[in-house]
Amino acid sequence: MSLYAHELRAQQLSFWRSRESAIFVFVFPLLLYVLLGSVYGERIDGRPAGDVLLAGLLGYGCANTAFAGLAITLVLRRESGLLKRIRSTPLPAATYVGALLSSVLLTFAIQTVALLVLGNVLFDATWPERPASLTVAIVLGAAAFAGIGLGAAALIRSSEGASAVVNVILLPMAFLSGSFGPTRDFPDWLQAIADVLPLKHYLELVDGILLEGEAVWHDPGSVAVVVAWGLAGLLVAWRRFGWEPRER
């Protein structure tokens, strides 16, 4: 337990100390919320804009922190030899991965609170009626996107390409899934693509909880899609992830 706490502390220290990751992962979704909140009017499709965008950015933030941030960090650490170096210490691999995932979840939890406060102060967003459901959704989403992040890290070969590959996936996915605004008027084929993406379904969960006051299990289909993506990512990671640099 103390080894886990020690590693979690180390993960958090290296995350917050690195300005690039702290800005890209933590500040960027908040910034987007402020920007989008300022350009949309009071209502989006007849619903309060502050709440709609809050749900959208909780989704984007989740994918950004748990999928993009985690994948990039892991590839950089692997290619720099840091993961290999840590492998020869007594720290068990499971403790390392557990602390890494907990660190991602903790970061996203803080981000969620920051987004809620920001929405409440700036855009009249309401506090969630179902905090327990929201918490479950956040843990589920962070776990699923972290699973996809682990899988992506296993497939990405070089540290130079990591950020590019991850963003080429993340930004279109967030756009198609409705993180940045409604997708109702998108052409059918784009909506069809969005329908298989995990973020679309995660957003439906969060949107339902925040705006409709639904419980997280109200939409088991979406829960299933999110979980399936997370498991698929984990499966890829299980089969393909290595601790040693790929290049060299």
Added chain:
Amino acid sequence: MPPAVRVRDLRKRYGALEALAGVSFDVEQGEVFGLLGPNGAGKTTTVEILEGYRARDGGEAEVLGHDPGRAERAFRERIGVVLQHSELWPQLTVREVVRVFAGYYRHPRGVDETVDLVGLAEKRGARVKTLSGGQKRRLDLAIALAGDPDVVFLDEPTTGFDPSARRTAWELIRSLRELGKTILLTTHYLDEAQQLADRVAVIVGGRIVELGTPAELIGASARAEIRYRSNGEQVVVETERPTAELHRLTGEALARGEELDGLEVRRPSLEDVYLELVDENDA
């Protein structure tokens, strides 16, 4: 005392390449043992098998009574590793990095003590990214010592160093010996092996071709060279009986009333012996 490291007929193959073709040696406790060889000879493969990174294809390996192939936690508690290439968190300070690594061990060495030991006391609060190459390498050594290991593996600890940084690193490695650590180091620098190692194994093409103290390795070759100039021409006489040969040459010169210009008798240096070994075995 059983040896700290025991290797018998170690074999490793990467596809068609036979990286290790039966390597055997012991490293005694408290000894500094050098694996010397050209690039691609199998040094890193050997060390990485002993560190628990690679599975061996054949033979036996034992480090402090553990099979490194199982890489148990108890084994990892007692070894320290300096990899050929590795970078640490650039944004953390020297002290923070050492503290993170010390925290992985049950009985770590004190953080400040470790930082002082590798000569980074003045850089304690400096971010890793601001360190010079030599200082980063010292930090690599610091984290290898953070768990107070009994055996330290150093894979090419000074490659890429300028001469003065190498000398400082050598001092550091000597001070480890004084702490009673067993050290297995790989190098392709002869002078490094000669300066640091109690015993040296020369490895070429996945085989150990010579093993002994630096003095023994030089002594293993009985050959000597006698050089002088005669009528402006350099004459080199190679002989295994330098005393008799020198007696004959000087006797003849004296009889002719000549001086042998630039007369010198040279024993081969470790470098000569090494290059000869590499040439013989690398064909």
